[in-house]
Amino acid sequence: MKPLTKSRFKLGLECPNKLFFTSKKEYANKSMDDSFLQALAKGGFQVEALARLHYPDGIFINTENYEYDLATYLTQEQLKKNSVSIYEAAFEHNGLFIRTDILSKKGNHIKLIEVKAKSFDPTDEFLFIGKRGGIKSDWKSYLFDLAFQKYVAQKAYPQFTFEAYLLMADKTKTAKVDSLNQLFRIPKDGNPRTDVSSNISSLDEIEASVLSEINVDAIINQIIANEHPYFDNLTFEESITLFKTSYQNNDYVNWPTKFGACKSCEFKTTPEQEKEGYKSGFQYCFKKQHAWKPSDFDKSNAFEIWNFRGKNLVEENRLLMQDITEEDINIKPEAGRLSASERQWIQVEKAQQNDASIFVLKEELKEEMAKWKFPLHFIDFETSTVALPFTKGRKPYEQVAFQFSHHQLNEDGSIEHKNEYINNTPGEFPNYEFARALKIALSNDEGTIFRFAAHENTIVNAIISQLQSSNETDAQELISFLKSISTATKDNVDQWDSERSMVDLNKIVKDYYYNPLTKGSNSIKAVLPASLHSSPYLQEKYAQPIGEINIGSSNFDKNQIWLEKNGDEVINPYKMLPPLFEGWSMLDLDDTISELDGVADGGAALTAYAKLQYVDMEQNERDEITSALLKYCELDTLAMVMIYEHFRYNLI
16 A cells, blocks of 8 residues: 655645646656756755754664555664664654654654755744734645644654654854864765765864754644634645545545636646647646546636636636636736736737737837937846855855856847856855946946846845955955946845846836747746747847847857747747756756746756756766856857847837
């Protein structure tokens, strides 16, 4: 009998129907291959290795995932000791199975410690429970996971007293040594869960940990007692019973579909997966519950609508775009720009009318573009936030800016890949050199600077804060420059707004432009291919090698052609980039890692940088990843140039 594990329990909380699909190889499953990458991106393996030093001399229950009985037996033997620490302790009770990150036993008292590569502020009185008394959404899955662990462990060993803790990165702590993250390395071909190598044997060697333990037992007990129900119609124990029974009996629960859960369902198929014969769990649910026909899945639906929550549409079985009304959108106009609701309704109307034409607020866009000064500068940053800081004095998850690309568009139409910067050296904090290189790149004129979305402005604000507390001799000079190209974020104590503050090209798109080919997405990776498909100017120009159209490049051959077609369909240029990891394209990585906290885009670069930092590798592999990063970032800024050209030569 297959037990209900904690990972399956968490999956059931997301949607009980998923338990029917999760073990079936014939169903596409987006989450199957991404756990390593997500842990790599956030530094989860390193955090776990550091956490174990909080409980030195722990016994590791080193068994395969499927060896449930052996793991349980080995744990049982260790629990006979009066005092012991155990890593990956296993508990089984009546078809339920869990493994704990760290267990600490003293007498009959046992601490269950869940390690997370997540940061927290211990001074926040509303950290887990909001002002209205409910568990905050970003902590809910972690706490219910731990509640399941305590429930199973207590049932398995009623003679012991169990207490639940989280062990995580503490925002109030700073690293006391340089290269903290480099003390824990992932071998090139090893298992990152079991084979992380540590260059230290005790916390004394790093003076103090950046991790802290927090007692969450009271909340966990409340969850078990059903004081914070996950589902309105099921108690905590009833949820466990439902998940276990359905999973072990291979039953489809027929749990009612929900807009948010279905929109992000990992059991959807891509066209490529369908060709390979994979089935879609998403389609299974909608055929069964909403009587969708195969043709319905090819139609536009409400899940595609940008920034839309789909209130009541699932319950009313009105999920196809053709069924949506103006009342569903609740249109609220804004003067001089497209409001979010107006943009949503334009998307719906064009889908209903099968209208592929571009919508543009022509005069408003023209007026905005008239303000821009040549030469135009297009920049893109690649950044990382790591749990274990790179340098002494840094806190967990401080922003690290390791790369930028800079394209310049001159008034005569010529395009230059003007500058780029990358730091791929493990254990270094590159932000100040990054700022110096950026200053050199952008200080030669007063031309307008463009970014795509808020990320670059956020990073500039972060570097300013870091410089303010630094000992850099040119700190004030760099701060002055960075303020000249940015706007203070709302949470910044020091407020400023510069005339040359970076223009957000993503906001320009949202305010004045809608292309149905984007299917509601405003990501640069959706806007670029849509622009290429819709723009006669871009098609004529970029169907030629970049060497023939005088576009300088630092990383691509002069014979590179950016507009290629598969039949009538424009191939997304991002699909032409080399993979960062075997089997993972840039687009796949970005899509997968975008689900992490605080990562809106750039997940591919973040993950690649993490691998450069944490994984021991040959120089040729390091060079290949670096080369791929440089190409990726250069395309980001060239994409911005293309979008600008589309606006200038086709729309105004």
